[in-house]
Amino acid sequence: MTDTETSDGTKPRGRGPSRTSREDWIRIALDTLISDGVDSVKVLTLAEKLECARSSFYWFFKNRTDLLNALLDHWQSTNTKALVDSTKRPADTINLALVQVYGIWVADGSFDTQLDFAIRDWARRSGSVRRALDLSDTARVDALSDMFERYGYPRSEAETRARITYFTQIGYDALDQRETMETRAARGWDYLYCITGVQPTEVEMTALRNAVWNDDNA
Known part of the structure; x- marks a missing residue:
């Protein structure tokens, strides 16, 4: 018998109840939700991926x-919080404020686009998740509206620009156009100008390139 076998000759499972954590289960459940959908987030399936006894889940x-509620909580405390928090960061101009939002959304990893789409897919099958998603979308748009309003836009215009910003980015991600970074960067000036109505300065464009299209994100 080798060190990696039990007395009956079988290999032991790699992890037991004392070797897994709540975070392990949430992590593997999130991975499964993103890759295979909510129907595949099952205790036995996750236990096999973690190489542990199913009983350790409990x-x-x-x-x-x-567990599913914990996944929703995680999504709200990461994606939604990251986006809402980004709208509240101080910036000298509306273009710089929007750059900070895009930096969180696109580049720095605080916002998980694939998880967002997994939640949207799940919401098509669950009324409670649909309600949670609606509340989250509303909170995000409201935060963007507040951001535009802080820079002097009338409330109705701020709300419209916020909706354009939000729905454009969600749609852009959903289409997955696979643009080159050069193509996206070439359109950066126009994106900022069309959304804010303020012509970007070179300082603002440099900030956009650093936040979204730097070499690390190419």
Whole structure:
């Protein structure tokens, strides 16, 4: 018998209840949600991926619903919070404020686009998730509206520009156009100008390139 075998000759599972954590289960559940959809987020499937006994799941969660609620909480406390927080960061101009939003949304990893789409797919099958998604979308648009209003836009115009900003980016991600970074960068000036109505300065364009299209994101 080798060190990697039990007394009956079989290989032991790599992890047991004492070797997994709540974060392990959430992480593998998120990965599965993104890659395979919510129907594949099952206790047995996740236990096999973690190479642990299914019973260890119940050390951390009451049931599958408890886990699914934790996934929703994670999404709201990461994606939605990151986007909302980015709209509140101080900036000298509206273009620089929008650059900061795009930096969070596109480049720095705080906003997980694939997770967002996985939640949207899940919402098509669940009324409660649909309600959570609607609340999240509203919170994001409201935060963008508040951002535009802080820079002097009338409320109705701020709300419209916020909706254009939000729905354009969501649609852009959904289409997955696979543009080159050079193509996207070439359109940067026009994107900022069309959304804010203010011609970007060279300082603002440099900030945009650094936030979204630097070499690390190419």
